[in-house]
Amino acid sequence: MARYLLLAALLLLAACSEPKPPLRIAINPWPGHEFLYLAEQQQLFEAEGVGVKILQFDSLNDARRAYERGQADGFGGTLVEVLVAREQSQRHPQVVHVTDYSNGGDMLIARPGIDNVRQLVGLRVAVEPGTLNTVILARALEQQGLDLAQVTLTSVPQGQMLEALQQGRVDAVVTYPPFTLEILKQPQFQKIFSTREIPGEILDIVAVDASVLATRKADVQAMLRALEAAHHYTRQHPEQAYAIMAAREGISPEDFRAAVENDLKLLSAADQIAYFGAEQRLLHSLQHIQRVLLHSQELTQPTDLDALVAP
Incomplete structure (x- = not known):
């Protein structure tokens, strides 16, 4: 009997000692998400034990599709990807961190002869469908008393926006x-x-699947601590940090630093209370984004927004 108990204990110990698979987080080029890449490169995740x-x-x-297909446990993106992934897949993303808000980074760029948003009426505007592009355009038009029905939306991947403008296939791009x-060069x-012109409205986030959060909450918290450590490392070693992150995006460290410092507002761990706490800024942003996407028919029905916010 003792032999069987010992064997069972050894098997249990072996099972407990098996390393957990890494959390897989999908990102695309955006300065606010590069701090996750920096944390990986500087081994800050390992330092936090995850x-x-x-x-x-x-x-x-x-990045969103990789998550929807189960190739990633979470992603860095915007609230649009959270809502679209929830509707278009069986997965259940939950926002665990607000990384930044766009403060000039997202923009409308137009061809010669177009000097303001009002001149876009009846023209072709390039957007990447299923992303925040449509929301940005809707807000720009709304400020001028216009709506999405007054422009022609043209589907263009982000990497082809410049070419679309140069070839005259579109009149403006988001x-x-x-x-x-x-493009602006x-x-x-x-x-x-x-x-x-709409400060604080456009949020970038980190989301993980609800099943991951339920079973690996401590690992997700460790990941977020490493993300905070990446911000700290950047403040202490800005030249090295910006060079690492800029290289991945294929731009100069100077351009990357300018984008971070001028075009977005990075949010720290201490800032999260405003989004997840009593002010409920995150929930309010989700409500606004959902209204726009329902109006543009990129969503077909409303979803339970409270369930998209991590407890």
């Missing part, structure tokens, strides 16, 4: 860094709207 693998994709849609940097194109 394995995390950053999966790199070219667009928000690609885009963000690092893509904006290349062409003197013929001009910015006609940015999220600097």
Whole structure:
């Protein structure tokens, strides 16, 4: 009997000692998400005792689809991807962290001859469907007393926005860094709207699947501590940090730093209480984004928004 008890104990010990698979987080090029990549490169996840693998994709849609297919446990994105993933898949994303808000990073850029948003009526505007692009455009039009029905939406991947403008296939594009940097280096194109005009509205987030949060809450918390450590590392070693993150996006450290410091507002662990606490800023943002996506028919029905916010 003792032999069987010993064997059972050894088997249990072996099972407990098996390493857990790393948390897989999908990201696309956006300065606010690069701090997750920096944490991986500087082994800050390991320092917090958690394995995390950053999966790199070219667009928000690609990162979201990887999550929907079960290839990722979570993703860095916007509230649009959270809502779309919930409707289009069997997965249940929950926002665990608000990384930043866009403060000029997302923008409308137009061809020559278009000087303001009102001139877009009846024209072709490029957006990446299923992303925040549509929301940005809707808010820009709304401020001028217009709506989405008064422009022609044209589906264009972010990496092809410049080409679409140059070839005259569209009259304006909705885009963000690092893509904006290349487009605005062409003197013929001009910015006609940015999220600097709607500060605090456009949030970037980290979301993980509800099943992951239920079974690996401590690992998710450790991942977020490492993310905070990446911000601290950047404050202590800005040149090294910006060089690492800029290299992944294929831009200069100077351009990357300018995007971080001028076009978005990074949010710390201490800032999270405003979004998850009594003010419920996160829930209010979800309500607003859902209304826009239902109006644009990118969502077909409302969902339980409270369930998308991590407890």
